[in-house]
Amino acid sequence: xxxxxxxxxxxxxxxxxxxxxxxxxxxxxxxxxxxxxxxxxxxxxxxxxxxxxxxxxxxxxxxxxxxxxxxxxxxxxxxxxxxxxxxxxxxxxxxxxxxxxxxxxxxxxxxxxxxxxxxxxxxxxxxxxxxxxxxxxxxxxxxxxxxxxxxxxxxxxxxxxxxxxxxxxxxxxxxxxxxxxxxxxxxxxxxxxxxxxxxxxxxxxxxxxxxxxxxxxxxxxxxxxxxxxxxxxxxxxxxxxxxxxxxxxxxxxxxxxxxxxxxxxxxxxxxxxxxxxxxxxxxxxxxxxxxxxxxxxxxxxxxxxxxxxxxxxxxxxxxxxxxxxxxxxxxxxxxx
Numbered sequence: 001x002x003x004x005x006x007x008x009x010x011x012x013x014x015x016x017x018x019x020x021x022x023x024x025x026x027x028x029x030x031x032x033x034x035x036x037x038x039x040x041x042x043x044x045x046x047x048x049x050x051x052x053x054x055x056x057x058x059x060x061x062x063x064x065x066x067x068x069x070x071x072x073x074x075x076x077x078x079x080x081x082x083x084x085x086x087x088x089x090x091x092x093x094x095x096x097x098x099x100x101x102x103x104x105x106x107x108x109x110x111x112x113x114x115x116x117x118x119x120x121x122x123x124x125x126x127x128x129x130x131x132x133x134x135x136x137x138x139x140x141x142x143x144x145x146x147x148x149x150x151x152x153x154x155x156x157x158x159x160x161x162x163x164x165x166x167x168x169x170x171x172x173x174x175x176x177x178x179x180x181x182x183x184x185x186x187x188x189x190x191x192x193x194x195x196x197x198x199x200x201x202x203x204x205x206x207x208x209x210x211x212x213x214x215x216x217x218x219x220x221x222x223x224x225x226x227x228x229x230x231x232x233x234x235x236x237x238x239x240x241x242x243x244x245x246x247x248x249x250x251x252x253x254x255x256x257x258x259x260x261x262x263x264x265x266x267x268x269x270x271x272x273x274x275x276x277x278x279x280x281x282x283x284x285x286x287x288x289x290x291x292x293x294x295x296x297x298x299x300x301x302x303x304x305x306x307x308x309x310x311x312x313x314x315x316x317x318x319x320x321x322x323x324x325x326x327x328x329x330x331x332x333x334x335x336x
Contacts, residue, residue: 040074042073043073045070046068048068050088052093055094058093059166060129060130064125069122070084070119072118073117074113074115074117075115078113081113086112087108089105089106089107089108093127098131099129100126102125105122130169133167134166134167136164137163137165137291138177139160139213141157141183142181146185150222154225156217156218160210163178163208163210164208166206178199178203180196183196191218192216193216194214195215196213198213218310224255224257230264232250232270233268235270235271236272239323241278243320246291252269252308253311256303256307267299268298281320282322289320290319294315295315296313298311
């Protein structure tokens with residue numbers, strides 16, 4: 001009898017223990033669901049900073065950051081609906097002045113759920129503003145590779161030969177020429193034309209009057225041709241200027257006759273500085289530098305002019321810098 005009573009008491013205790021455990025588990029599940037429902041996630045996106053409303057007479061020469069980090073916070077189901085293309089980071093420069101200054105980065109957002117919070121890891125960017133300038137510069141065709149054996153490349157040209165560049169004055173003044181994208185002549189046997197753009201490493205802050213250029217390469221038989229590489233010199237320079245040749249050498253292709261060779265010491269290549277219009281290059285500026293293309297003239301003492309098949313380059317780029325006037329000697333003043 002006593003044994004039965006004890007068994008009933010133990011069984012009842014176990015039932016109460018199981019019930020308590022079940023209730024605790026249920027409460028834990030409810031609590032977890034409540035917490036999960038209110039939990040937020042964070043996403044980060046890297047996006048370009050777009051300058052807006054730059055005054056027409058000014059240009060950007062430098063930005064401390066070109067990209068902004070966008071921080072997006074919200075619940076998972078809301079974050080899934082975010083289209084990052086609907087968000088833009090920009091800096092408003094309508095009141096910009098020459099010099100370096102911090103400007104706030106702003107967000108332009110469309111169709112973003114109200115439950116989602118947008119912010120920026122950094123809210124400002126330092127922008128350097130300069131006066132806008134423009135000039136015409138030379139376009140240089142870039143050739144890669146080697147033509148097939150028995151052939152030779154005797155000319156390379158680009159059309160148009162020059163392009164007008166516009167941008168910050170310091171950058172524009174530093175550019176004398178721009179290179180095309182590479183044109184391969186590997187194993188080529190005949191003339192070729194290629195349409196290409198310009199290399200991009202120097203184009204971030206400038207605009208171009210042309211975007212596409214045609215590179216033409218002339219290829220012929222090597223038979224009877226002699227190629228000589230010689231330095232290019234400047235003739236008839238003014239004592240008021242210094243001259244720096246960017247094309248310091250020329251390749252001269254001569255059609256040899258009677259199996260006679262052509263030695264480098266028999267060939268002279270030069271440009272004539274007397275062709276320069278200094279007033280057009282410098283205007284009324286008292287100092288500064290400018291650049292110009294001058295035709296390369298070649299003399300081969302052992303051959304006629306008609307035997308010169310090609311000269312590469314046809315024109316040489318010359319950087320002309322005005323010399324600073326010498327300081328006047330300081331002597332003692334002698335009175336009467």
